[in-house]
Amino acid sequence: MSVRPRFDPNRAARHRRARIGMVVFQLATLVGIVVLMALLYNIINNAFGLAAIEYRIYPATLGLDLETLPQTPRERLLEILETHLSPGLRRSLERTRPLTQRSNEELAALVLERVLQPKVLDTWPLVPSLLHTQDIVAEVHARFPQAEVRWVRWLNTRFLTRPQSSAPLRAGVRTAILGSLWLVVITAATALPLGVAAAIYLEEYARKDRWYNRLIQVNINNLAGVPSIIYGILGLAIFVRALEPLTSGAVFGAVAEGVTANGRTVLSGGLTLGLLVLPIVIINAQEALRAVPNSLREAAYALGATKWQVVWHHVLPEALPGIMTGTILALSRALGETAPLVVVGASTFITFDPVHPFSKFTALPIQIYQWTARPQPVFRNLAAAASLTLLLLLFLSNGIAVYIRHRARQRRLV
Amino acid sequence: MAQTLSSVDLRGRPRRREGLIQVLLLASGLLSILVTLGIVYELVKGAMGFFTRPLWEDTNKPLAADVAPSDTVLPVRPEGAAIPEGAIIRVDEEIMRVQRAEETALQVERGLRGTQPAAHPAGVDIFLEDRVSLWEFFTGTRWIPQAGEFGILPLVNATFIVSAIAMLVALPLGLAIAIYLSEYASPRVNNVLKPLLEILAGVPTVVYGYFALTFVTPLLRRLLGPDVVDIYNMASAGIVVGILVTPLVASMSEDALRAVPRSLREAAYALGATKLETALQVVVPAAFSGLAAAFIVAVSRAIGETMIVALAAGAGPNFTFNPFEAAETMTGHIVRISGGDLSYDSIDYNSIFAIGLVLFLITLVLNTLSQRIVARFREVYE
Numbered sequence: 052m053s054v055r056p057r058f059d060p061n062r063a064a065r066h067r068r069a070r071i072g073m074v075v076f077q078l079a080t081l082v083g084i085v086v087l088m089a090l091l092y093n094i095i096n097n098a099f100g101l102a103a104i105e106y107r108i109y110p111a112t113l114g115l116d117l118e119t120l121p122q123t124p125r126e127r128l129l130e131i132l133e134t135h136l137s138p139g140l141r142r143s144l145e146r147t148r149p150l151t152q153r154s155n156e157e158l159a160a161l162v163l164e165r166v167l168q169p170k171v172l173d174t175w176p177l178v179p180s181l182l183h184t185q186d187i188v189a190e191v192h193a194r195f196p197q198a199e200v201r202w203v204r205w206l207n208t209r210f211l212t213r214p215q216s217s218a219p220l221r222a223g224v225r226t227a228i229l230g231s232l233w234l235v236v237i238t239a240a241t242a243l244p245l246g247v248a249a250a251i252y253l254e255e256y257a258r259k260d261r262w263y264n265r266l267i268q269v270n271i272n273n274l275a276g277v278p279s280i281i282y283g284i285l286g287l288a289i290f291v292r293a294l295e296p297l298t299s300g301a302v303f304g305a306v307a308e309g310v311t312a313n314g315r316t317v318l319s320g321g322l323t324l325g326l327l328v329l330p331i332v333i334i335n336a337q338e339a340l341r342a343v344p345n346s347l348r349e350a351a352y353a354l355g356a357t358k359w360q361v362v363w364h365h366v367l368p369e370a371l372p373g374i375m376t377g378t379i380l381a382l383s384r385a386l387g388e389t390a391p392l393v394v395v396g397a398s399t400f401i402t403f404d405p406v407h408p409f410s411k412f413t414a415l416p417i418q419i420y421q422w423t424a425r426p427q428p429v430f431r432n433l434a435a436a437a438s439l440t441l442l443l444l445l446f447l448s449n450g451i452a453v454y455i456r457h458r459a460r461q462r463r464l465v
Numbered sequence: 466m467a468q469t470l471s472s473v474d475l476r477g478r479p480r481r482r483e484g485l486i487q488v489l490l491l492a493s494g495l496l497s498i499l500v501t502l503g504i505v506y507e508l509v510k511g512a513m514g515f516f517t518r519p520l521w522e523d524t525n526k527p528l529a530a531d532v533a534p535s536d537t538v539l540p541v542r543p544e545g546a547a548i549p550e551g552a553i554i555r556v557d558e559e560i561m562r563v564q565r566a567e568e569t570a571l572q573v574e575r576g577l578r579g580t581q582p583a584a585h586p587a588g589v590d591i592f593l594e595d596r597v598s599l600w601e602f603f604t605g606t607r608w609i610p611q612a613g614e615f616g617i618l619p620l621v622n623a624t625f626i627v628s629a630i631a632m633l634v635a636l637p638l639g640l641a642i643a644i645y646l647s648e649y650a651s652p653r654v655n656n657v658l659k660p661l662l663e664i665l666a667g668v669p670t671v672v673y674g675y676f677a678l679t680f681v682t683p684l685l686r687r688l689l690g691p692d693v694v695d696i697y698n699m700a701s702a703g704i705v706v707g708i709l710v711t712p713l714v715a716s717m718s719e720d721a722l723r724a725v726p727r728s729l730r731e732a733a734y735a736l737g738a739t740k741l742e743t744a745l746q747v748v749v750p751a752a753f754s755g756l757a758a759a760f761i762v763a764v765s766r767a768i769g770e771t772m773i774v775a776l777a778a779g780a781g782p783n784f785t786f787n788p789f790e791a792a793e794t795m796t797g798h799i800v801r802i803s804g805g806d807l808s809y810d811s812i813d814y815n816s817i818f819a820i821g822l823v824l825f826l827i828t829l830v831l832n833t834l835s836q837r838i839v840a841r842f843r844e845v846y847e
Contacts, residue, residue, distance in 0.1 A: 065739050072741035076649060079641030080658060083715075086708050087665050093680040094672070248493035256487055257494070267494045269836070270501050276762065276832035277825065278769025280796050281504060283803075284821045288507040292809065326500055333497070359486050387669025390771035390796070394803045394817075416671045416772075423675045423776055431679055438672045445667060 094442070097435030098206045101180040103191040103198040104220075107168040108135065115167075121159040128158040135166045169220050171429045172198050206436035214402040215413070219429040224437050229404050230317060230397075230412040231386060231444075237321025237408065238328060238385045243378055245325075246332030250374075253333070254340040255362050275330040283394030286323030291315055291395055298322070300409030315396035317405050317412035323395050324388060328381040335377025339370040372459030379452035383445050389416035415441045508825055511818020516599065518815055520613045521555050521592035524548060528556065528589050529569065534582040539571045541591065553577070553594035556585050560594075602819065608782040608798075610813055617823060619784035623699060623792035627774055628767040630703025630788060631710060635763055638707070639714025640756065646715070647722040648744045666712035674776030677705035682777060689789070697779030697791035705777065706770050710763040717762065721755025722748055758838040765831035769824065771796035795820050 110117050113131055132141070132150060144150060150158070163169070172195050175187055180202070191200050203220075213223025249271075257264035295314035296302045343366050351361040367374075397417045405412045415437060422434035526545030539556070548554065548571060552563045559580045565572040571591075576582040597615045605616015642662070646655060682701040686694045694700070725748050733743040749756070779791025780801050793801065799817045807814050 065742070069739035069741040072744070073649060076641050076645035079638050080645050080650075082638060083642055083665065083711060084658075084661060087661060089680060090668065090672070090676050093676055097679065245493050245496060248490050249497060252487075252490035252494040256490055264494075267497060271497050272836060273829065273832055274497055274501060276765055276828060277504065278771070278796065278828055280769065280771045280799055281508075281821055281825050281828075284511075284799070284817060285500075285504050285507055287803070288511065288818075289503060329500070330497065357480060357483055359483050383667060387667075387671070389669070389671040390775070390800055393800050396803075396807075399804075416669055419671050419675060420772065420776065423671075423678060431675075434675055435679075438675055441669060441672065445669070449667065 091442075094435050094438050096176040096178055097432055098439050099177045099180075099204050100175045100202075100432070101184070101187050101200055102174045102203045102429075102432075103172040103195055104201055105170045105172055105195060105198045108166055109199065110167055113166075115162075117163075120163065121156050123155075123159065125155055125158070128155065128162055131162055131166060132158065140165065164218075164221065171219050174203070174429055174432050203432075205432045206439050210433075210436055211440065214404070215400060215418070216402070217400075219427075219433060222433055224415060224418055224440060226401060226404055227413050227415045227418040227437070228440070228444075231414040231416075233317045233405050233408070233410075233412060234321045234324055234392075234414055235382055235386055237318060238324040239378070239382055241322060241325035242329045242332045242381065246329050246378070246381075247336050247374060249329075249333045250336035250340055251362055251367075254337050255358070255366065271330045271333050275334060279327055279388055280390040280394060282323055282327040283391030285326065286319060286391060286395045290319035290322050294319075298409070300407070303409075315398070315411065316409045318408040320392050320395050320397060320412060320414070321408070323391050324385040327388065327391060328385050331381040331384065332378055335381060336370070336374045339373025339377060340366065342373060343369045372455050376452045376456045379448055379455070383448050383452075386445060386448065387416055387441065389414075389420050392417055393420070415444070504825065508818050508822040511815055512822045515812070515815035515819040516597055516602070518596065518812060519553070520595045520597070520812065522546075522595045522613060524554075524591050524593050526591050528585055528587050528591070530587050532556075532585045534575075534584055537572060537575065539573055539591075541569055541571055543568050545591075546593065548591070548593060555592040555594065556589055557583065559583055559585070606784045610816065615816065615819075617795075617820065619782040620793060620795045620798055620820065621823070622784060622786070623774075623778065623782070624768055624794040624796070626786065626788055626792070627699050627703040627706060627778060627794055628764055630700060631707035631767040631770075632760070632764060634704055634707025635710045635714050635767075636760060639711045639759070639763070640718055642711070642715040643718035643722055644744050644749070647719045648740065648748065662712045662715060665708075666716075668709075670709065670770060670772040671776070673705050673709050674773045677701050677773055677777035681705055685789075694789045695779070695791050697777060698789045699778050699792055700788040702774045702776075702778035703788065705773050706767050709770065709773065710766050713766060714759050714763045717759030718752075718756050721752040721759065724755065725751045754838050754841060758835040761831050761835040761838070765828045765835070768831070769796065769828050771800055775800045795824050799824075 115123060115131075129150060136144070141150075144161070150161075153161075173191070180187065188200050191198055210223050211228070212225050213221060214226045215224075216222040249267075253264065253268060253271075257267070259265070290298050291314040298316050298319045299314045300316070300318075347365050347369060348361055351365045356364070392414055398411045398413050399417070399421050401411055401413055404410075419434050419437045419441065422430040422437065524546040526541050526548065529540040529542050532539055539561075548563055548566050550563055550566050552566075554561050554563055554571075554573070559575065559582060560577040561573040561575050562577055563571050563573055595613060602615055602617055604618065605614060606618045607614045607616050608619050646658060650658065678701070681704055682694070682696065682698065685698070685701055686696075729747055729751055730743055733747045738747070774794045774797040778794060778797055780797070781791065781793055782798065783790060783792035785792055799820055802813050803817055
């Protein structure tokens with residue numbers, strides 16, 4: 052080996068370079084933070100703002116206030132429907148269910164949907180809406196003389212509680228949230244027991260010098276690196292096609308003829324995500340088991356406990372907080388996954404909630420994908436609102452994970 | 466409590482439950498092997514279906530006269546593509562093999578592959594059987610399923626361009642963050658920065674896709690001009706994929722840098738080296754294999770990343786080296802064609818397995834390489 056002399060006697064220059072280097076590294080870190088801020092800014096900026104809305108009949112002309120529409124006196128709502136609906140439409144509505152028997156909420160929804168008929172013409176993000184309110188109002192008056200300028204919170208309680216709709220102002224993510232929850236429950240139910248069992252085997256039982264145990268370990272590490280879309284293809288081939296009678300519920304007679312989703316069910320999606328997060332659950336659980344001190348095992352063995360008694364009564368309870376934290380983080384990953392669900396065949400437009408494992412489904416990330424991919428700018432606002440919802444859900448679940456870890460640490464300190 | 470030692474049975478008993486539990490646990494471990502085998506089996510089976518599936522190419526060479534079920538010579542018009550001897554052809558639903566081909570007549574063996582010889586009227590087109598060859602698949606520069614052209618190069622090319630842009634962003638940024646965290650930052654700063662990086666790593670990829678399309682693309686278009694940058698382009702997708710893998714590069718690199726023994730740094734300081742000299746000339750070279758592993762894993766992640774490219778890089782395969790043009794990657798293509806109502810009996814369905822297999826093999830090689838490097842690098846300091 053030849054050693055190159057690299058001594059630079061100019062100390063002042065070297066120290067200057069050292070200071071510049073530190074600034075560069077700090078700046079790089081700052082860039083990371085700025086990007087995170089830009090991401091959040093971009094989403095929040097698009098989830099709220101001004102919108103130019105055109106009505107068929109303006110609420111003011113009827114003496115209505117949009118914010119308190121369901122609280123309008125019942126007689127007034129009925130009267131509006133009476134006078135503004137075409138006789139044919141009214142008859143068909145009466146036939147489905149007499150108007151007088153409907154709740155105030157339903158009447159208000161009818162008034163909005165059939166009488167007022169709001170239509171979004173254009174939208175502006177939050178920051179320009181705040182800074183240039185006057186200019187926007189002027190622009191709207193010039194471009195769309197009839198339109199009304201209104202503040203819209205795209206993320207609001209109605210957005211969270213309404214099903215999907217093709218009209219942007221009425222669209223919501225209830226179906227998608229419920230679909231995501233179903234997926235997470237099915238994923239957890241498959242990946243948690245299987246993952247923890249595999250981790251126990253590898254950490255507590257497996258002899259590391261056996262080739263097949265090494266193979267299992269290497270294989271799990273490799274599986275964790277397989278792109279998520281490959282799991283989607285696997286799910287499509289196995290759960291959707293090969294196991295169709297099972298995943299469509301036909302075997303159990305659970306689904307009436309004609310409404311079957313042909314294996315493209317929330318069960319198929321959940322099982323696919325289960326396989327996807329399995330290696331992550333195993334690796335995290337292994338780490339939690341490894342953190343359990345050996346003295347605990349040895350003490351239990353010394354008292355005559357069998358291997359399983361040691362694992363079940365001593366090692367597992369001690370490792371449980373770590374396992375839970377790791378599992379929740381893995382489930383967060385499942386909550387945000389999109390590509391495998393698209394391949395497995397999540398529905399893009401459904402308005403009914405998933406009620407059993409054999410339902411068609413959509414999920415929050417799918418909804419974001421669909422809305423983002425649409426060319427009309429209004430749907431970008433909906434996508435932003437749905438993204439914000441998803442991020443809040445993830446924040447919540449990660450918060451729970453961090454809390455569990457924190458509490459377990461405190462208990463250990465006492 | 467009243468038991469005396471002699472009344473306790475201390476003889477060993479067979480514990481069947483213990484054995485059963487161990488078998489169940491082993492079975493859970495083996496399931497992961499089964500998943501891998503399942504992936505390989507389904508991808509290979511689907512890809513085989515892709516390469517053995519007959520594509521019927523219109524020869525534009527119609528029958529010149531009516532053909533009865535018993536005829537073995539088909540009169541054809543001279544125009545259209547030439548039909549080689551031994552080729553498989555299809556007339557209506559019937560499949561035949563050409564035994565001798567002349568300008569205006571084909572001698573054929575009729576009713577192949579379970580089809581029945583039938584009468585065919587004059588003017589019916591003859592279809593020539595074609596298959597996607599491995600050669601065409603790996604060297605073709607056009608992917609047009611409707612025209613029967615399946616060259617994967619445009620998809621692979623777009624994947625590599627997006628990944629290259631991503632690594633141009635993630636490598637310097639991730640490495641600089643890692644050096645800052647491991648060599649410069651105080652534990653308190655670390656406690657603030659690491660959760661921030663974890664948040665960045667935990668953002669769903671579809672949200673990054675939204676970010677790419679509604680923030681980075683408009684930014685690029687404003688900086689470089691809308692004539693230069695398309696609405697859908699690989700550069701925007703690549704930059705955001707780079708942001709996505711930066712936390713991964715940073716945290717793996719930081720681990721590698723922290724694994725370098727303190728004594729090396731102290732020796733450098735004792736020789737009068739500055740902090741920068743120590744970091745760049747001592748610590749980084751010492752951790753090189755770990756950094757290489759991080760880099761390779763990040764490349765693998767970037768190649769497999771789907772939603773960002775599906776939203777921001779554009780739909781439609783396009784063989785181009787211009788990063789500001791739209792081009793579909795392998796993952797983007799799979800998502801787009803499986804997003805619609807995909808018929809199981811179509812070449813499109815089969816093609817996603819062929820693409821998936823290529824994708825799987827590329828990422829497998831990269832991940833294995835990275836694990837090898839990590840295993841070797843651990844040996845150095847333990």
